[in-house]
Amino acid sequence: MSLNSIPVIAIDGPSASGKGTIAQLVAKTLGFHYLDSGALYRLVALKALQTNVNPKDENKLVEIALNLDVSFEEEEIFLENNRVTEDIRTEECGIMASQLASYPRVREALITRQRAFRQSPGLVADGRDMGSVIFPDAILKVFLTASSEVRAERRYKQLIEKGINANIRDLQKDIQKRDERDSNRSVAPLRQNTDARLLDTTSLSILQAQNSVLEWYREYCANVRV
Numbered sequence: 001m002s003l004n005s006i007p008v009i010a011i012d013g014p015s016a017s018g019k020g021t022i023a024q025l026v027a028k029t030l031g032f033h034y035l036d037s038g039a040l041y042r043l044v045a046l047k048a049l050q051t052n053v054n055p056k057d058e059n060k061l062v063e064i065a066l067n068l069d070v071s072f073e074e075e076e077i078f079l080e081n082n083r084v085t086e087d088i089r090t091e092e093c094g095i096m097a098s099q100l101a102s103y104p105r106v107r108e109a110l111i112t113r114q115r116a117f118r119q120s121p122g123l124v125a126d127g128r129d130m131g132s133v134i135f136p137d138a139i140l141k142v143f144l145t146a147s148s149e150v151r152a153e154r155r156y157k158q159l160i161e162k163g164i165n166a167n168i169r170d171l172q173k174d175i176q177k178r179d180e181r182d183s184n185r186s187v188a189p190l191r192q193n194t195d196a197r198l199l200d201t202t203s204l205s206i207l208q209a210q211n212s213v214l215e216w217y218r219e220y221c222a223n224v225r226v
């Protein structure tokens, strides 16, 4: 199977929209690989925070992105052999990730790494630019969103479950700020592209959202066979 015939489902959307949860479930159901592209930006952020790199030092951040020694094993993430699965989920890391994600050269430095996840029998990738930049030939592109109130609640629950302290009002403010930064940057801004299908999960359960994506995928498969 040539690389480009390996199907990709791209799920993009704003912070805490639930795209990670849905993408993982869809990948599991189809037996596909999974790419959490945001984790890569968060890993660059974590390494920068650990080594006191100034968030404005683009050259250093590019260097970190190019040399990132990271491995994804099942649900766990390792940075230089240290388990950092929870460490990268803090709001501090998320905010720093969103800042450094606005540098075109940092984004470029992560492209090859992201495309390497495209392996048989298929890939579900979630992020902000999966359908627009990284996998423009994805067979299905979904823009998954929800109201900022619902997203703040979801993020709150997620953090508390992980034992990370959180305040719902601060989270909502952070989410709005992050939306603004992610939507207004000049490179790979967060927006629904014309070829992406909108999935608003404000009043959908996880199962309903997952089923919508699977139905669209099956529709695609049925059409290809005709």
Ligand code: CDP
Pocket: 014, 015, 016, 017, 037, 038, 039, 041, 042, 094, 097, 098, 099, 101, 102, 126, 127, 128, 129, 130, 178, 182
């Ligand atoms: O979990 P959450 O949706 O808040 O964020 P994430 O997907 O873990 O990504 C963290 C940050 O990385 C986002 O705020 C984006 O600015 C950035 N990012 C990006 O620019 N492009 C991607 N493909 C994925 C994440």
